Amino acid sequence: MAETPKAENLTWHRGEIGAGDRRKAYGxxxxxxxxxxxxxxxxxxxxxxxERKLLERGCVTYVLDGxxxxxxxxxxxxFAPDExxxxxxxxxxxxRLFADSGALVxxxxxxxxxxxxxxxxxxxxxxxxxxxxxxxxxxxxxxxxPKGLYAKARAGEIKGFTGIDAPYEAPETPELKVDTGSxxxxxSAGDVLAWLEERGYFDAED
Amino acid sequence: MAETPKAENLTWHRGEIGAGDRRKAYGxxxxxxxxxxxxxxxxxxxxxxxERKLLERGCVTYVLDGxxxxxxxxxxxxFAPDExxxxxxxxxxxxRLFADSGALVxxxxxxxxxxxxxxxxxxxxxxxxxxxxxxxxxxxxxxxxPKGLYAKARAGEIKGFTGIDAPYEAPETPELKVDTGSxxxxxSAGDVLAWLEERGYFDAED
Numbered sequence: 001m002a003e004t005p006k007a008e009n010l011t012w013h014r015g016e017i018g019a020g021d022r023r024k025a026y027g028x029x030x031x032x033x034x035x036x037x038x039x040x041x042x043x044x045x046x047x048x049x050x051e052r053k054l055l056e057r058g059c060v061t062y063v064l065d066g067x068x069x070x071x072x073x074x075x076x077x078x079f080a081p082d083e084x085x086x087x088x089x090x091x092x093x094x095x096r097l098f099a100d101s102g103a104l105v106x107x108x109x110x111x112x113x114x115x116x117x118x119x120x121x122x123x124x125x126x127x128x129x130x131x132x133x134x135x136x137x138x139x140x141x142x143x144x145x146p147k148g149l150y151a152k153a154r155a156g157e158i159k160g161f162t163g164i165d166a167p168y169e170a171p172e173t174p175e176l177k178v179d180t181g182s183x184x185x186x187x188s189a190g191d192v193l194a195w196l197e198e199r200g201y202f203d204a205e206d
Numbered sequence: 207m208a209e210t211p212k213a214e215n216l217t218w219h220r221g222e223i224g225a226g227d228r229r230k231a232y233g234x235x236x237x238x239x240x241x242x243x244x245x246x247x248x249x250x251x252x253x254x255x256x257e258r259k260l261l262e263r264g265c266v267t268y269v270l271d272g273x274x275x276x277x278x279x280x281x282x283x284x285f286a287p288d289e290x291x292x293x294x295x296x297x298x299x300x301x302r303l304f305a306d307s308g309a310l311v312x313x314x315x316x317x318x319x320x321x322x323x324x325x326x327x328x329x330x331x332x333x334x335x336x337x338x339x340x341x342x343x344x345x346x347x348x349x350x351x352p353k354g355l356y357a358k359a360r361a362g363e364i365k366g367f368t369g370i371d372a373p374y375e376a377p378e379t380p381e382l383k384v385d386t387g388s389x390x391x392x393x394s395a396g397d398v399l400a401w402l403e404e405r406g407y408f409d410a411e412d
Contacts, residue, residue, distance in 0.1 A: 016254065017254075017257055017258055021261070022261070025261050025264070048222065048223070051223055055223060055227070055228070055231050058231070060266050060307075060308075060309075061307075062306075062307035062308075064303070068303060072299045072302060072303070073296060073299035073300065073303070090279060090296075093278045093279035094300055094303065097268070097270070097275075097278070097279070097300065098304075098307070100268075101266075101267075101268035101304070101309070102266075103266075103307070123278070
């Protein structure tokens, strides 16, 4: 049986649990690791590798992505501009709840608009929003085209596809930019973990 | 410094993290503890006491309630019947995400309609929805009236108030009914913890 995170000697003397209590209990701070990048840049692969490495390390973590959000919470939303905006707004709020719960939550959405991402940053406490630009150039993403979406967009079968006939607004000053064009997923995950480690995210106290 | 939940010896051999992996890492299963009851029945007090006790025990836990949901994710929703329904639908989906993440998530909403609660039960894996009737009779709740809402409802200042001029559909076969009319919050929290313990929710394996 694995070691469990039980910490039975912890006690609280306040009625309410605060961020510091959760941090002490879980051994790390809560935050949103917000991945943004083109379709095919490797967001989802990186997100799940990060989740695995964080869990192996004993962290509380979870991935929010199209798979578990679009079919549930946001099943009422399509892909029109207003609906994309509402999709990202809700994801931002759910991510905020997870970060508030003390988890290191990883989101994997193209989230092409700077204003949408900045809105989510603004609603989180300082340091809780870690914007990570998953950067591979368009040619690389289009060559990978794991879901065949670029081909469809080029053929005009999909309208408003980011990078083809809709803009991608790359972050200007992200916390971190990982090069998923030239390094493998473990290299990129290592970059993120090193960044978090250096800035004390894995410390049980501030 | 407190014991941390780090379990560095854990490794996974699959690409994806599953419910069993999370359970092993966190030392308990994920589930939704869905509190339902009249305004003033003590849902919120019980929810926060449970959260504290679960955290002290080393569990991953979080409370979803009006305070952190109504002002954020559901800030676009009012209190008309359709909006209440959408409020509960979204809370159900967010709770599902937390349970899927491996957490014991506690929700504290009146959630007066049986159909709404059953819809949430239906979207969760077997055993992940623990319906807890926070039961104090109307007279007791109205006497407590911590927010002065019953007085306003009786005066006609609030319309559609549950228990006064809107129905409360009590669960017929909840997993658990806790009597918050005659016992204190620690007694009620103890009932819930004992129920979870007996059914193996705190075991690291199925």
